[in-house]
Amino acid sequence: MPDWTLHQGDALTLLPTLNTPVDAVICDPPYNSGGRTMTERTSRTAREKYLTEGGRNHGHDLGDFTGDNRDQRSYTAWLSLVLAESYRLIRPGGAALVFTDWRQLPATTDALQAAGFTWRGVAVWHKPIARPQPGRLRQDCEFIVWGSNGAMIPGNDPVYLPGHFTGSQPRGDTRLHITQKPEDVMRQLVRIVPLDGIVLDPFAGSGTTGAAALAEGRSFIGIEQSATYAQRTRDRLATVAATLAV
Template sequence: MPFSLHQGDALSVLAELPDNCVDSVITDPPYNSGGRTAKERTSRSAKQKYTSVDAGHDLPDFTGENMDQRSYGFWLTQIMTEAHRLTKSGGTALLFTDWRQLPITTDAIQAAGWLWRGVLAWHKPQARPQKGRFTQNCEFIVWASKGAIDGSRNPVYLPGLYSASQPSGKARQHITQKPVSVMRELVQIAPPGGTVLDFTCGSGSTGVAALLEGRDFIGVEKTRHYAEIAAARLTETLQQTLTQDDVTLTS
């Protein structure tokens, strides 16, 4: 089966997976950004943080967005340590984050044993300009490897800057959904036929991209509603790719 999807907590699920079973960990964890006080952290849900009241949709909330800074650092270190065990030597890790959480993310990834390689930028063209300030129109992808990278194993040349808007309207199925076009480029860091892991996969955008690019996928998602959306999107994508293969075979 080109994909497996687990509904549950990432730490418990990853603990059950065997060593060296993935080529790339590509994940978009809750950023736990902002919220300087306990009151601010607990009184605003992820939904209130990431969606505007006038957006006209009713996407359910998701879990894991109310940690204080120290807890987030510990959690990220723990989960990335487990992800390191699951990754083949020379494999890679890509972690989405925002400007506030860049330092804690680069600390955690290194504390977990990864070799920090750099920071990619995801530019969102539709962000609103702010008077007297710089526009907040980028999120970031911290990337790292498990030891040396053998470029001859997967000789790709990938950009450091990605530009695409977050899905909108009916296509928006998760509060913080990432564009499949961006994810399709990112998953190419895993060799063709390799396996990509996303342990906070939300609506499954990483998995959709992996299947479209001929990579296998392991996904974990704790919020049942989003695990169900991911299952539906992955199944639909798999059917699409199989149909395409059939067409190629019979033509």
């Protein structure tokens, strides 16, 4: 039976205290993006940058989160450190999958490699309901930079995953986080880990990676800095685990 653990606090402080080997880090860091200029990116809160629906979700405010105001160079350095601490925990051949947007794509591929991973590619998350922009190319994709801890070792029952995923950010009652990822996309991604393996997410948010991992028969170790979102993750994963136990 897959299990889960959620630590509340700063990933860079907590990762060095963990010692359980894991099969992959699958994470969605604060992008430190969302603006044309450095001033826009470093002065607005995550809510101001990423919420387009007035910030409300069925009568409750979606909580803000910190850690989204680094400039370009410090973002690259910080993400490298977090991924290096994750790398320490990943078994040889295990994978790293890191979400990013177009602005932070070069920083993210640099950070992945600086952390020690072998960079293997960039997959696409296509968001079908992104709004068209007059005279411009539509910004309807985010990216998953991925790599491995050295040579990848195909098991006896290898998976064949796509390089292109389509899914809309949850809305209405199912929206739990400002920058929540679609669970069906995450359920495909966690299959890069063998059945009964362990997925690590140092930026758990509302726990989408964890919910996907449990639903796919993988265990989960998460870290989330915000107390509000850490509790949301705990509640969500407890519900998923209870459903699976029936």
